[in-house]
Amino acid sequence: MKKSVTVPLFLGAALAGCFPAREETGATGPTAKEAEALLDRYQEDFSRIRDRWTETAWQAALSGKKADFTAHAEADLALKRLHSDREDYEKIKALLARGDALDPLTRRALTVARNRFTANQLPQEILGRLASLSARIEQSFNTFRGRIGGESYSNNELLERLAAGDDSAARRECWEALKQVGAAVAPRLIELAVLRNQGARELGFADFWEMEIRLQEHDPAMLKRVFAELEELTRQPFAAMKEKLDGELARRFGLEPGELMPWHYDNPFFQAAPPAAAVDLDAFYRRLGKEDLPPLAREFYAGLGMPVAEILERSSLYEQPGKDQHAFCEDMDREGDVRILTNLKPTAEWMDTLLHELGHAVYDLHIDRELPFNLRQAAHALTTEGVAMLFGALAKNPAWIARFTGADQAKVAAAREAILAQRRREQLIFCRWTLVMFHFEKALYADPEQDLNRLWWDLVERYQSLRRPPGRDEADWAAKPHFTIAPVYYHNYMLGELFAAQLRAVLAGMAGHRGAAAELEFNNRRDFGDFLKEKVFAPGKRLPWPELVEHATGAALTAKHFAAEVR
Numbered sequence: 001m002k003k004s005v006t007v008p009l010f011l012g013a014a015l016a017g018c019f020p021a022r023e024e025t026g027a028t029g030p031t032a033k034e035a036e037a038l039l040d041r042y043q044e045d046f047s048r049i050r051d052r053w054t055e056t057a058w059q060a061a062l063s064g065k066k067a068d069f070t071a072h073a074e075a076d077l078a079l080k081r082l083h084s085d086r087e088d089y090e091k092i093k094a095l096l097a098r099g100d101a102l103d104p105l106t107r108r109a110l111t112v113a114r115n116r117f118t119a120n121q122l123p124q125e126i127l128g129r130l131a132s133l134s135a136r137i138e139q140s141f142n143t144f145r146g147r148i149g150g151e152s153y154s155n156n157e158l159l160e161r162l163a164a165g166d167d168s169a170a171r172r173e174c175w176e177a178l179k180q181v182g183a184a185v186a187p188r189l190i191e192l193a194v195l196r197n198q199g200a201r202e203l204g205f206a207d208f209w210e211m212e213i214r215l216q217e218h219d220p221a222m223l224k225r226v227f228a229e230l231e232e233l234t235r236q237p238f239a240a241m242k243e244k245l246d247g248e249l250a251r252r253f254g255l256e257p258g259e260l261m262p263w264h265y266d267n268p269f270f271q272a273a274p275p276a277a278a279v280d281l282d283a284f285y286r287r288l289g290k291e292d293l294p295p296l297a298r299e300f301y302a303g304l305g306m307p308v309a310e311i312l313e314r315s316s317l318y319e320q321p322g323k324d325q326h327a328f329c330e331d332m333d334r335e336g337d338v339r340i341l342t343n344l345k346p347t348a349e350w351m352d353t354l355l356h357e358l359g360h361a362v363y364d365l366h367i368d369r370e371l372p373f374n375l376r377q378a379a380h381a382l383t384t385e386g387v388a389m390l391f392g393a394l395a396k397n398p399a400w401i402a403r404f405t406g407a408d409q410a411k412v413a414a415a416r417e418a419i420l421a422q423r424r425r426e427q428l429i430f431c432r433w434t435l436v437m438f439h440f441e442k443a444l445y446a447d448p449e450q451d452l453n454r455l456w457w458d459l460v461e462r463y464q465s466l467r468r469p470p471g472r473d474e475a476d477w478a479a480k481p482h483f484t485i486a487p488v489y490y491h492n493y494m495l496g497e498l499f500a501a502q503l504r505a506v507l508a509g510m511a512g513h514r515g516a517a518a519e520l521e522f523n524n525r526r527d528f529g530d531f532l533k534e535k536v537f538a539p540g541k542r543l544p545w546p547e548l549v550e551h552a553t554g555a556a557l558t559a560k561h562f563a564a565e566v567r
Contacts, residue, residue, distance in 0.1 A: 029101055035102055036106070038088065043372055053072070053076060054330055054333070057072050057075075058332070059072075060139075061328075062316055062324075065322065072135060073132055073134075080130075081120075083116050083120035084120040084122065088117065089118070095110055108542055112375060115215045116374075121202075126195065126199050130195060136188060137185050138484055140185050140188075146177030146178055149173075154325060160345075161174045162174040181478075181479050182477065182478035182479035185478050186475035186477075186478035189478050190448050192484065193208070193448035193483075196208035196487070197448065208445045209444075210445075212488035216380070216381065216488075223438075226498075230559060230562075233559060234563075234566060241428050245276075262460075265466070269433060269480065270433060270460075270464050271429065271433040272349065272430070273422060278422075281396055282347045282348050284405050286346060287406070293344050293346065293350065296405070297312070301362060303523060303524040305526045305530065306533070308362065311339065311365070312340075316339070317344050324341060326343075327342045327356075328341050334369075335369065338364045338365050340361055352393070352396065354395075355395055356391060359387045359390065360384050360387070362537070363536070364384075366538060367537055367538060367540040375540050375541040377540060379536075380545035382495035382496045385497075386500040387496075387499075387532065387537075390503055393518070396419060396423055396518075397518060397519065397522075398519060399523065432463050433464060435463040436456075436459045436460055437480075437490035438490060438491050439459050441487070441490065443455055453473050453475055453476070456477040498558070498562050501561035502549070502555070503536075504561070506554070507522075508520050511528075516565075517565050
């Protein structure tokens, strides 16, 4: 759940020379006036209905109550109904067909609106079923607690038990408990996929995957090419890294490397790296309490010229019964009310998550408010994810740890090489995990009724080199909430990593930095903050994402910077 808003006046002035202004285009004829009237009405309705959507989403995430999820489903349906108006949809398409008579900003606002309308040109009955089914599945995720021996545990509790345990049998119990939600939601997820496909095909797309990719302004061929290149570029570095990792884990558990199973890797999906034998990054955070993390983030962002104190005051940062167990950022009104939801613990991963979600938040907070309402959001999911990843990675940056955690400076210096190796390990593991998600989700919508349990493990074995548990035939894939709350989205995380690496390269050049990108110091770099606010945040969605990337970095999005970081 990521959205957007604001920009200081000095940035608005700076941007005036970067983009064509509406009044300079001479677009004042009948087509322009017709477009202005339609957009004024649409933006007002969109703003009002979206405010209700975010209010109900926030309340449901906090409480986990059925009534709150029902209210959110109703608000979601209202938002879909707004964008399902056939008459407005046809008017938007007709106006875009006369695009030469429109100024660039109006044309862009209409294009973004058209994409959203396209996805909602479905019968009301289907829209209602989609909203209701999604809400039921999301409620199951928020309220489900895994069980071991008759006792129920939260996600955080199970993750902590999994990471801390050295007994393989106990770890397997925790791992299986983390996957139990999959069996509970899988039938409804398959039903949802079939229903999404039905809707997409009625709109002329091959399936829901293709529809989402195209409406996200991606070229499917480009995505396939990028992920094929990533697989090729990371295959050998990943194999070498995992051989070393498996040696460490085998020694820890008294096994041979070939005997390791998925529950030996700490994360239930192997999407994050276990602590390295040479350095435990959590050791730098254990001396802190969970309440100590927000002040560290507040101080850091203030040093960039991006205050987050008010964001933190509005946010929900710690665990409570019924609350969503994950993390997200929400721009409530695109007028400055930006919040995050987390479940903080004093660990490196939760420090990463806090910086990550605040990265989304500062992006949202510095988007130009003078933009039309539907352009007051990030240029693309990948650009806001890239910014969030840029900041989240600092929780494992030696300079950041030394400056903000209060850790012993000599210990940080002694662990420097191990920290950098762990950072590369994390990047490689995450990259290979996204390959699983990319290929599985594409296949899911190509045929929702195939043997998805088997397909999941085929891909896990191929891209992550994990052993399939003998005889296991469970819906482990369905334990990932993204299939419901953010369908056909995960590829944007990896594209975001590429954008983050490209931004790091630009910032390193500004700072004259030499050496590992993971050691780039952000501490009190207001010039970094100003660059990001002006070049990345303020433009909002007024540019398609490929143009925004080139505007910000001077080059098209490329994998070369990421590849250089993981070599």
